[in-house]
Amino acid sequence: xxxxxxxxxxxxxxxxxxxxxxxxxxxxxxxxxxxxxxxxxxxxxxxxxxxxxxxxxxxxxxxxxxxxxxxxxxxxxxxxxxxxxxxxxxxxxxxxxxxxxxxxxxxxxxxxxxxxxxxxxxxxxxxxxxxxxxxxxxxxxxxxxxxxxxxxxxxxxxxxxxxxxxxxxxxxxxxxxxxxxxxxxxxxxxxxxxxxxxxxxxxxxxxxxxxxxxxxxxxxxxxxxxxxxxxxxxxxxxxxxxxxxxxxxxxxxxxxxxxxxxxxxxxxxxxxxxxxxxxxxxxxxxxxxxxxxxxxxxxxxxxxxxxxxxxxxxxxxxxxx
Amino acid sequence: xxxxxxxxxxxxxxxxxxxxxxxxxxxxxxxxxxxxxxxxxxxxxxxxxxxxxxxxxxxxxxxxxxxxxxxxxxxxxxxxxxxxxxxxxxxxxxxxxxxxxxxxxxxxxxxxxxxxxxxxxxxxxxxxxxxxxxxxxxxxxxxxxxxxxxxxxxxxxxxxxxxxxxxxxxxxxxxxxxxxxxxxxxxxxxxxxxxxxxxxxxxxxxxxxxxxxxxxxxxxxxxxxxxxxxxxxxxxxxxxxxxxxxxxxxxxxxxxxxxxxxxxxxxxxxxxxxxxxxxxxxxxxxxxxxxxxxxxxxxxxxxxxxxxxxxxxxxxxxxxx
Numbered sequence: 275x276x277x278x279x280x281x282x283x284x285x286x287x288x289x290x291x292x293x294x295x296x297x298x299x300x301x302x303x304x305x306x307x308x309x310x311x312x313x314x315x316x317x318x319x320x321x322x323x324x325x326x327x328x329x330x331x332x333x334x335x336x337x338x339x340x341x342x343x344x345x346x347x348x349x350x351x352x353x354x355x356x357x358x359x360x361x362x363x364x365x366x367x368x369x370x371x372x373x374x375x376x377x378x379x380x381x382x383x384x385x386x387x388x389x390x391x392x393x394x395x396x397x398x399x400x401x402x403x404x405x406x407x408x409x410x411x412x413x414x415x416x417x418x419x420x421x422x423x424x425x426x427x428x429x430x431x432x433x434x435x436x437x438x439x440x441x442x443x444x445x446x447x448x449x450x451x452x453x454x455x456x457x458x459x460x461x462x463x464x465x466x467x468x469x470x471x472x473x474x475x476x477x478x479x480x481x482x483x484x485x486x487x488x489x490x491x492x493x494x495x496x497x498x499x500x501x502x503x504x505x506x507x508x509x510x511x512x513x514x515x516x517x518x519x520x521x522x523x524x525x526x527x528x529x530x531x532x533x534x535x536x537x538x539x540x541x542x543x544x545x546x547x548x549x550x551x552x553x554x555x556x557x558x559x560x561x562x563x564x565x566x567x568x569x570x571x572x573x574x575x576x577x578x579x580x581x582x583x584x585x586x587x588x589x590x591x592x593x594x595x
Numbered sequence: 596x597x598x599x600x601x602x603x604x605x606x607x608x609x610x611x612x613x614x615x616x617x618x619x620x621x622x623x624x625x626x627x628x629x630x631x632x633x634x635x636x637x638x639x640x641x642x643x644x645x646x647x648x649x650x651x652x653x654x655x656x657x658x659x660x661x662x663x664x665x666x667x668x669x670x671x672x673x674x675x676x677x678x679x680x681x682x683x684x685x686x687x688x689x690x691x692x693x694x695x696x697x698x699x700x701x702x703x704x705x706x707x708x709x710x711x712x713x714x715x716x717x718x719x720x721x722x723x724x725x726x727x728x729x730x731x732x733x734x735x736x737x738x739x740x741x742x743x744x745x746x747x748x749x750x751x752x753x754x755x756x757x758x759x760x761x762x763x764x765x766x767x768x769x770x771x772x773x774x775x776x777x778x779x780x781x782x783x784x785x786x787x788x789x790x791x792x793x794x795x796x797x798x799x800x801x802x803x804x805x806x807x808x809x810x811x812x813x814x815x816x817x818x819x820x821x822x823x824x825x826x827x828x829x830x831x832x833x834x835x836x837x838x839x840x841x842x843x844x845x846x847x848x849x850x851x852x853x854x855x856x857x858x859x860x861x862x863x864x865x866x867x868x869x870x871x872x873x874x875x876x877x878x879x880x881x882x883x884x885x886x887x888x889x890x891x892x893x894x895x896x897x898x899x900x901x902x903x904x905x906x907x908x909x910x911x912x913x914x915x916x
Contacts, residue, residue, distance in 0.1 A: 278811060280642040298641070307640050318821075319628050320619070321601040321788045348669045348791070348813070355810045359680065375810070382807050467642045468816025470669070486703050489676045489696070490599060492669070494815055495789025500639075 276374040279566040279576065280467070289559045297585050298578075299558075300566040302409065302436055302543035304514065305581030307465025308504040317495035324490075330498045330505075334473050337505040338458060339441065342449035343481035346493045346501070350435055350459040350472030351375065356487045357401065357431060357455075358383035360480060364400030364428070369393060371570060372405045373433065393419065397426040405433040406443055410545045410568065410576045412538030417445050424453055429480075431455045435472075438463035439515035439541035449475035460497075462542055463514070464504050471497040518542060521579045524586075532593050534575070543578045551575040561592035597695040600887040600897065601788070610880045618906050619899075620879075621887040623730065623757055623864035625835065626902030628786025629825040638816035645811075651819045651826075655794050658826040659779060660762065663770035664802035667814045667822070671756055671780040671793030672696065677808045678722065678752060678776075679704030681801060685721030685749070690714060692891060693726045694754065714740065718747040726754040727764055731866045731889065731897045733859030738766050745774055750801075752776045756793075759784035760836035760862035770796035781818075783863055784835070785825050792818040839863060842900045845907075853914050855896070864899045872896040882913035 279300035282293050297305075331344045338344075347353040358366075358380050366380045370389035377387050380401075388399075393415065396402035402423065407414045424430050434456055437444050449456045455476040461467035471493055474484060485492075493501075504510070518541035525544050526536050534546040534554070548554040551567040554575045558565050566576040580586045600621035603614050618626075652665045659665075668674040679687075679701050687701045691710035701708050701722075709720075714736065717723035723744065728735045745751050755777055758765050770777045776797040782788035792814055795805055806813075814822075825831070839862035846865050847857050855867040855875070869875040872888040875896045879886050887897040901907045 278642075281644060282641075283644050283646045293637070293644075301642065303640070303642070305640075307636075310636075310639050315628075315631075316614070316789070318631050318787050318789045319624070319626075320603075321599075321622065321624070321782075322791075323602060323604050323614075325604045348673070348815075349810075351810045351812055352669070355808060379810070461642075466639050468637070468639045470643075470812060470815040487676060489670075489672045489700070491672055491791060494669075494791040494818070496817055497815070 276378045277569070282564055285559060285564040289562070291562050296562045296564055297580065297588060298564045299580065300564045300576070300578070301467070302540065302578050303462050303467045304465035304518065304542060305579065305585065306514070306517070308500070308507070308510060310466070310500055311503070313496060313499055317499050320495065322491050322493065322495050322498055326498045327493070330493070330502045333502045333505040334458070337508070337511070338444065338446040338475070340446040340449055340475060342446065342475045343478050344473050344475045345481050345485050345488060346497070347472050347474060347488055348492055349461065349470040350433070350457045352488065352492070353457055353472055353474040353484065354379055356484055358385055359487060360483060361400060361428065366401045366403060367396045367399035369396060369404035371410065371568070373409050373435070376403045393423065396423060400428040401431060402427040402429070403431045403433070405435065407436050407440060407540045409436060409540070410543070410566070410574065412540050412545060414443060417443065417448070420445060421448065424451060427453065429453045429455060431457065433457045435459035435462055436540040436542050438511065439518050446475055450477050452477055455480060460501055460505070466500065469497050469500060470494070471501045515541065518579060525577060525579055528590055528593055529577070537574065543576055545574055545576045547573045548575045549573050557595070558592050561588060561595070563589055563592050597699045598890070603885055606880060606885040610883070612883050617883045617885055618901065618909060619885045620901065621885045621897070622788070622899050623861065624783050624788045624899060625786035625839065625863060626900065626906065627835070627838070629821070629828070629831060631787070631821055632824070634817060634820055638820050641816065643812050643814065643816050643819055647819045648814070651814070651823045654823045654826040655779070658829070658832070659765065659767040659796070661767040661770055661796060663767065663796045664799045665794050665796045666802050666806050666809060667818070668793050668795060668809055669814055670782065670791040671754070671778045673809065673813070674778055674793055674795040674805065675700055677805055679706055680808060681804060682721060682749065687722045687724060688717045688720035690717060690725035692731065692889070694730050694756070697724045714744065717744060721749040722752060723748040723750070724752045724754070726756065728757050728761060728861045730757060730861070731864070731887070731895065733861050733866060735764060738764065738769070741766060742769065745772060748774065750774045750776060752778065754778045756780035756783055757861040757863050759832065760839050767796055771798050773798055776801060781822055781826070787821065790818050790821060791815070792822045836862065839900065846898060846900055849911055849914055850898070858895065864897055866895055866897045868894045869896045870894050878916070879913050882909060882916065884910055884913050
């Protein structure tokens with residue numbers, strides 16, 4: 275299976291300690307999560323009802339500024355797992371480097387996978403995949419650029435897992451266009467990755483096909499309840515976006531003292547050129563701070579943003595040690 | 596989409612009232628659920644770790660009395676959704692009547708679907724599917740009968756969603772046999788259908804293939820936490836099994852007064868011949884008790900078991916009205 279951030283197991287095996295003592299910055303999951311609050315027992319005891327799922331869909335459409343057909347999935351990952359089954363096997367082209375599950379999932383399903391760093395090279399793909407803003411390097415594509423590519427591919431999948439704080443980048447408002455599919459992650463921006471909630475938006479036929487594949491109860495009662503509340507809380511979202519953008523710049527400042535340079539990032543994570551990322555990772559790990567390195571780029575270290583002030587102080591100390 | 600029990604939306608539309616005023620007996624979900632208890636914040640905030648998923652798998656293996664490879668899924672339904680993708684399209688034969696998602700899911704994936712009421716007619720299928728004990732009629736198959744069928748089919752899928760209280764029927768201990776796949780539901784017996792947790796057991800190659808299809812985070816943090824606790828609580832399971840069996844007989848007695856006869860059942864639901872199930876359903880619905888009818892058998896009414904004594908009293912009154 276592909277390597278992922280968010281796997282503290284590896285850190286514990288290599289560096290010891292207890293999970294709760296570590297600060298896990300190996301992901302882009304917001305460490306100041308949306309408050310879960312009280313949950314009604316029906317969340318647990320009953321099958322999710324079609325009307326509850328519809329309400330969740332409406333909340334997500336509102337949050338993402340779109341009226342396009344939408345499907346809630348067991349994390350954005352679940353939508354990725356079904357993508358290769360939307361069409362007969364063909365050629366998928368992936369704008370790389372990016373989230374490594376795309377190549378793995380399409381390969382496992384028997385597709386011909388090409389990875390390219392050039393947007394124009396996605397043309398003629400049966401399915402073209404890109405992430406906007408991109409993970410891990412934060413690269414951004416203007417909606418107009420992507421709309422120009424759309425007629426040149428069978429389907430264009432735009433993964434907007436890290437787009438919550440930069441809504442101007444989002445193609446969700448246009449997701450109804452033929453061939454366009456937009457993925458959204460709930461858990462990263464809202465800091466609730468364990469809930470497993472994501473969405474896919476697109477035209478009616480594709481979303482209907484995906485809904486058949488995902489089955490009648492694609493998400494949990496808790497995901498519906500918490501997701502609906504959180505997505506409608508625009509005040510929280512705006513305050514969080516502002517804080518994340520501020521904190522990203524603060525992190526850039528902190529690491530600059532170590533001589534690391536910013537490669538790019540999103541409001542949820544930053545990617546730095548460190549010269550030797552394994553060494554940098556080990557240094558932070560000795561202070562029980564976990565980070566993400568990349569086998570294909572030896573200098574790159576990706577850091578999520580610390581949560582509360584205690585975490586900032588610990589990171590700062592680890593960086594200046 | 597196929598019709599399901601557990602859809603109170605329909606009852607509310609037709610008969611009014613608020614969901615919380617209804618007693619939903621249209622499913623086989625235990626109405627005295629396992630207590631959810633306190634959940635650590637990491638359930639919500641972090642991606643489920645491989646080690647936590649492994650612990651859940653071990654708890655399920657222990658509960659199901661097996662060492663066979665196992666995969667936790669987003670409800671047993673999620674495993675059903677992936678079954679047609681385990682092999683190239685072929686012929687699936689389904690012992691019917693049964694849970695109607697099997698035919699729907701295989702048809703949607705382009706398989707040739709045959710339904711038969713004769714176990715022997717499953718022979719020569721690429722995939723044969725049966726539910727044991729069966730939903731909705733409670734029909735039981737001895738493990739030896741099913742093991743005799745196994746060499747005559749490509750794969751044999753045994754859905755044991757209602758087998759928790761009758762472990763002697765289970766083939767989970769033999770799930771490692773080539774071609775055998777066992778599905779287990781967590782939510783029905785433990786009364787936590789909203790959690791979305793199920794399992795599929797089989798040989799190493801099939802479970803590995805399903806794990807690739809399900810992706811790295813197939814279940815939520817809450818499902819892992821609550822599922823692990825509940826599956827290891829054998830005391831609760833034994834007391835619950837005993838109560839369910841007792842309550843099933845009590846329900847049979849109650850409805851006998853109305854002249855309905857038992858077709859069959861499991862400890863989680865009972866199927867009755869009522870003469871006119873739509874009429875019977877309406878009578879109960881006027882007392883805000885929801886039940887399940889079947890378009891293919893006009894007399895059949897399926898009832899789950901009432902939960903607390905208040906619910907029994909309401910059902911009894913509705914039946915004698």
